[in-house]
Amino acid sequence: MRKVKIKFRGMLQVIEAGVNTANHIVELQGKRYDADKLPLDAPVSGTIYGVLLNYKGALATLGNAVNEPPYKVAPKAPVLYIKPANTVIGYGMPIPLPDHVPALEIGATLGVVIGRKATRVSEEQALTYVDGYTVVNDVSIPHTSLYRPAVSQKSRDGFCPVGPWVIERDAVVNPDALRVRVYINGELRQENTTANLIRPIPRLIAEITDFMTLNIGDTLLVGVPEDAPLAKAGDHVRIEIDNIGILENTVVHERELYKEAK
Amino acid sequence: MKRARIAYLGAIHEAVEMDGRLKLDDGRIVEEHQVVWLPPVQPRTVFALGLNYADHAKELSFKAPTEPLVFLKGPNTFVGHRAHTRRPSDATYMHYECELAVVMGRTARHVKREDAYDYVLGYTVANDYTIRDYLENYYRPNLRVKNRDTCTPIGPWLVDAKDIADPMNLTLRTYVNGKLTQEGNTRDMIFSIPVLIEYLSSFMTLNAGDIILTGTPEGLIDTKVGDEVVTEIESIGRLVNTIVGDESFNETNM
Numbered sequence: 001m002r003k004v005k006i007k008f009r010g011m012l013q014v015i016e017a018g019v020n021t022a023n024h025i026v027e028l029q030g031k032r033y034d035a036d037k038l039p040l041d042a043p044v045s046g047t048i049y050g051v052l053l054n055y056k057g058a059l060a061t062l063g064n065a066v067n068e069p070p071y072k073v074a075p076k077a078p079v080l081y082i083k084p085a086n087t088v089i090g091y092g093m094p095i096p097l098p099d100h101v102p103a104l105e106i107g108a109t110l111g112v113v114i115g116r117k118a119t120r121v122s123e124e125q126a127l128t129y130v131d132g133y134t135v136v137n138d139v140s141i142p143h144t145s146l147y148r149p150a151v152s153q154k155s156r157d158g159f160c161p162v163g164p165w166v167i168e169r170d171a172v173v174n175p176d177a178l179r180v181r182v183y184i185n186g187e188l189r190q191e192n193t194t195a196n197l198i199r200p201i202p203r204l205i206a207e208i209t210d211f212m213t214l215n216i217g218d219t220l221l222v223g224v225p226e227d228a229p230l231a232k233a234g235d236h237v238r239i240e241i242d243n244i245g246i247l248e249n250t251v252v253h254e255r256e257l258y259k260e261a262k
Numbered sequence: 263m264k265r266a267r268i269a270y271l272g273a274i275h276e277a278v279e280m281d282g283r284l285k286l287d288d289g290r291i292v293e294e295h296q297v298v299w300l301p302p303v304q305p306r307t308v309f310a311l312g313l314n315y316a317d318h319a320k321e322l323s324f325k326a327p328t329e330p331l332v333f334l335k336g337p338n339t340f341v342g343h344r345a346h347t348r349r350p351s352d353a354t355y356m357h358y359e360c361e362l363a364v365v366m367g368r369t370a371r372h373v374k375r376e377d378a379y380d381y382v383l384g385y386t387v388a389n390d391y392t393i394r395d396y397l398e399n400y401y402r403p404n405l406r407v408k409n410r411d412t413c414t415p416i417g418p419w420l421v422d423a424k425d426i427a428d429p430m431n432l433t434l435r436t437y438v439n440g441k442l443t444q445e446g447n448t449r450d451m452i453f454s455i456p457v458l459i460e461y462l463s464s465f466m467t468l469n470a471g472d473i474i475l476t477g478t479p480e481g482l483i484d485t486k487v488g489d490e491v492v493t494e495i496e497s498i499g500r501l502v503n504t505i506v507g508d509e510s511f512n513e514t515n516m
Contacts, residue, residue: 047336052400071399079398080405082334084307086467098465119411149333149401151309157467211410213338 001027004165005132009039009090019165021243026165035164036248041090042162043134044113046217048088050138050154051204052079052146054223056196061226062146070147078199078207081149083138083221087160094252095139095237096158103232104159104251107138107224108182108239110175110194112201113166118214126205129214132166133175135239135247136221142230161249162219172243176200183238184231192225264419264499265384267304267342268297279419294418299343302386302420303365307472308335309462310361310390312403314477315450321480330453330461333401335475339409343418346506347391348411349487356485356505359390359478360436360493362429362448363416364455370468375456381468382423382455387501388475389415389493415493415503416473426497430454434478437492438485446479448495 001018006026008015018027024035053059053075059066066074089095097104115131139159143150172178175194182190194200199207201222205214214220231237231251239247264279270292277284277297284292312331313324320326341347349356367383391413396406426432429448436444453461458474485491487507494500 047338049336049405073399075398075400077396077398077404077406079400080409081401082336082405084334084466086307086469146400147402148331149403151332151334152465155334155466211406212336213411215338218336 002171003168005043006038006165007041007043009041011041014043014166017165019167021167021245024246035091040092040164042088043166044088044111044162044217044219046114046215046219048083048160048219048221049208050081050083050109050221051223052081054078054198054204055192055225056198057192057226058224059198078204080208081154083160084155086157087155089158089161089249091161091163091247091249093158093161093249094257095137095161095249096156096254096257097233097251098141098156098254101141103142103230105140105142105228106182106184106231106237106239107140107228108180108190109136109138109221109224110178110180110241110244111136111162112175112205112220112222114214114216114218114220115169116216118205118209121206121209123202123206126202127169129205130169132168133172133244134162134166134219135241135245136219137161137237137239137247137249138221138224161247163247164245167244178244179242180225181240182229183240184229184235186236189229190225190227194222196225197222263422263425266302266417266419267300269300270297274300299345299418301340301342301416302418303471303473305335305337305340305473307469308475309473310335310408310475311453311458311477314452315446315479316452317446317450317480321482326452330458332462333403333408335409335414338411339414341412341415343415344502345412345415346504346510347413347415348511349485349505349507350393351508353393353395355394357392357394357482358436358485358491358493359392359482360434360444360495361388361390361475361478362432362434362495362498363388364474364476365420366468366470366472367423368470370459370463373459373463375460378456378459379423381459383470384420384422385426385429385498386417386420387493387495387499389491389501389503390475390478415501417499417501419499421498432498433496435494436481437494438483438489443483444479444481446481448476450479451476
C-alpha cells in the first residue's frame, strides 16, 4: 500500500488513503474499493503549469524547423504555459470535444505536485519541494504552429483530466525513469519514458523557480512525448504511468454534454 | 465605489476609498501610505492581451493581429500598489505596460458582445512588465518574460463597473520618475472589452474573479533600477511601483 491523497466530487478537501497501484485498489478507513467505482475529483487545486517540447523526441520531431522562421533557434529556457482552472476535471469525467473539431490530441504527462513554496531552489534541493506525483492528460486541439500561446487550443473546459490521486513523493524512487503509456479503446498508442526528458525534473524545478515561484498545491507537467495520439468522440483514453496510477476518461461531443446538463 | 485589499497592523482588510483615505471594514480610517496594498482581487485565471493597440503593434513592427493574441498569467507574478518589482542584472530592456484590467463578476460562457458588460464586476489598473531579453519564439510571449515574480503590479482600487460610464474611452498614462512617457486611450484598442469577453467565452468558461488585462498603447521605454513608475488610468486609479535590483533579493544575514 502506498499513501495517496484523493478528493471526492463535491468535497473541498483532499483526504489521505492507501492504494495498491498494481490493481488500482484504494483502501479507505480499513475498507477496500475499486478506484473505478469511487466518485473521484481532480486531487489538485493550485495553478497547473505545462512545459512545451521537453521530450528529446518532441524537439527532434520539429527537425530543422527550429532554426527557421518563426522560431529561428531552439528554446533556451523552459517554455511554459498554464492550464487554467476551467480545464481541470477528475478521473472518469468526460473530455468535451468542441463542435467542428474532429479529434483531440492526448497529452500524457507526469504531474509533479508542489508541497511547499518553491522560490529559487537549487537542483539538489528541488525534489524536497515535491509533495507527490499524479497522472495528467494535457488535452489540446491539434495545432502545428508553436509560435503564439495556444490558449484557444489548450484552455478549453475539461481539457485537463488529473488523477486518480497524488501519490506520495517517497513512493517514487526515480521520477526521471517512469514509463508512460497511452491506450485508446484498449489499444497501445504511445509509449515513452520520463528518462527522455530534456530537462529532468530537478533541473526543471530549479530553472523555473529561478524566475517564478511555485506555490504549495501547484502542479508542474513535465512535458508531453512526441507522436501524441488523437482521440475522437466515443474514444476511451487510458494513461498509465509506472508506480503512479492509471487515468481514464472518455471523449464526448460537447453538445451532448450540454444536452445532458439540461 | 472604490475597493481595496490591504494589510494594516498585521491583519488583512477589505477597504473602501473615502476622500482619498481608506475606510477599513472595521470602520477605522487610515492614510494610504500607512498600509500595505495587496492586489485588489486575488488572481486565479488571468488573461493578458498582446498587441491590442494598433500604435503599439506598429511601434514593435508587428502587423495588427486579426485574432486576439492572448496569454495567461499565474498568481505568482502579482504585487500590489507601491510594491517593488525586480529587474534582473542581465536585462538590457525592461519596460512597463499600462493596462486597463477588467474583473469578471460572474460565470460567462458563450456571451454575446452586446451583453458582455453585464458580466463585469469592475476595473483596475495593471502594469504588465516585459523583459524583452527573454523573449523566445515559442508560445511567445513566454512566461519567463511575462510571469516573473513581482512583475505585474495591480491596483490600487477595484472600481465598480457601474461607476465607469464608458470603459472604452479612458486615458491611460505612464510617468517614469514624474515624466510622462506613455499616453493613450482605451478607445484605440483593436479588440474592445465586449469583443474580448465574447471571444474568450466562446471557447472556455470565465469565472467570477477572472481578470483580463487588455493590452497597452505605444510609448514604452527601458526602466532602470531605482525608477518610480506610475501607471494611471482616468477614473480608475494611479498605480505606483518601484524598480529594484537583484541586490534587494540577495541580501542575507548569513
